[in-house]
Amino acid sequence: MSDILAVAEHRRGDLRDVSYELLTAGRQLADETGGDLHVAVVSGDTESFADDLNREGVDAIHTVADGEEFNHDVYAQAVEALHAELDPEVVVMPNSVNGLDYAPAVANRLDLPLVTDAVALDYDDGLTVTREMYGSKVETTVDVAGDQQAVTIRGAEWPAAEGVGDADISAFDADIDADAGSTVTGFEEVGGGDVDISEADFIVSIGRGIEEEENLPLIEDLVEATDATLASSRPIVDNGWLPKNRQVGQSGKVVTPTVYLAIGISGAVQHVAGMKGADNIVAVNTDPNAPIFDIADYGIVGDLFEVVPELIEQFE
Amino acid sequence: MKVLVTVKEVAEVADDFEIAGTEVDERYLEYDLNEWDDYAVEEAVQLKEDGPADEVVTVTVGPERSEETIRMALAKGADRAVRVWDDALEDVDLLDVETKTNLLKAVVEAEDPDLVLSGVQAGDDAFGATGVSLADEIGFQWGAVVNALDYDDEENVAHVHRELEGGVEELTDIDLPAVLTIQTGINEPRYASLRGIRQAQSKEIAPKSLDDLGLDSGSIESDLDLTSMYEPESESDVEIFDGDASETAGKLAEVLTELGVAE
């Protein structure tokens, strides 16, 4: 009983990146526990998904054919049944929106300790998980008790597994009760509109540091003076100060400008997910410990209400 | 319909802080209503104002200090509150999901709500798992990361949008009773009015011990042991510009010009 079970994720016909990252994290754990890496893929075109997931280091792939798209009842039952069959030491799932919609149920019904949003895993006589707290201001290590555990991993923290593997691919009959109390009725794209910030070369992005909607024109003046494109973190959009198509992040847009100027943005993981690919990241923030400085190339530790007017002056 | 809202008082860390052992030193912590729970409270209060809900009850796992935060939720329109605490919880560094599930389950059993609303995550420990774990434990249906809710009284179904990554929303119908974890942006949380704040003073906050809930100390034994806390190592070699606002802005302007994005 020292195997690892990783559960892949897909949406609308495509495996999501985190699936390949799960293989790397799972392989690392399996090496440490001295076991095999089992991978589960549930719903949709499981056969072609299994082919794609057959990468170096994967020992076995179990396909559960029930359902087309993600449904938490199907996923929870499938993982529960596979767990009973394989008796793995650790179940590794994605810390995605859908991961968070079934992983806690899996942990609960199997009575497994659950640690979410892992950024590093270590197995040595037991599982140790590294994760963040207080909006990424501190990192912690957590020892997890018990013989078996469940973890969800943060996206983009492990490299994607590559190469071609020779995993044993087999169909698994999870005996799913499809009489679900929740039914997916469709999907909707949001955040279209006038500007496509993902095309922009220079983005001035504003966060909660702006405090009030009345202060937005200050940033708009900077945008005008520098011919930049205006974007924002989520709270600005939640407040209705800017439309959804300006939101950068996990649930917003992914941007890759030459320069991303983050003003009054703390750098929460879900925001960073949308802008870490910028060539140059510049941060203006009063808090020298703001996580945004950990990924920035240039920074000003200062008050935006003092810095931005000076910056506008430089370009006028 | 009765709506139960989980309300957490979260700690926020000041700009400059020190870590003492496996904790941020108390001096650098400020306490506030969890951002995501604020939206959950608002959604519940709107369900009451719009008709379907008769009563909105909040539940908090927290020490006496958290009553200040609970009053905020009451001032925004919740009818009454339950606060669960036990001295045994005082020494736990990191409450695991199972413990929170056990405590909240006992409250659900006592209150018998039709709908439980919970924030997507708590701003401090960011587990993001309690709502779904609770739903599974109590045999309710559930939906995680809900950013639109339209409750159909006749069918007893919640039509929700679940906000997935990358600007895609999933449309889902969820049978009640259910637990929904609420995402920011679903509504506009109100400020507590002066009148609301005054009224909140006379609303009930019922303290409950483990005993009151029929639980023993075994139900709060955590599987998680916080072994270290530290400031994360910076991945970048950030160049911080020194000087006053005009100097730093000048240096930044130079860099922006050099990089060719502004002139």
Ligand SMILES: Cc1cc2nc3c(=O)[nH]c(=O)nc-3n(C[C@H](O)[C@H](O)[C@H](O)COP(=O)(O)OP(=O)(O)OC[C@H]3O[C@@H](n4cnc5c(N)ncnc54)[C@H](O)[C@@H]3O)c2cc1C
């Ligand atoms: C499932 C999920 C999905 C999410 N998706 C997204 C997403 O797509 N995009 C996104 O952005 N967020 C997203 N979030 C929210 C995210 O977790 C954070 O809450 C959000 O990014 C915080 O925004 P912020 O940095 O503007 O605000 P805060 O975290 O409040 O930071 C404000 C910053 O401004 C600084 N500041 C304050 N005053 C000043 C001043 N005068 N001058 C300079 N600096 C100042 C502060 O020091 C602080 O660092 C998501 C969350 C969840 C749970």
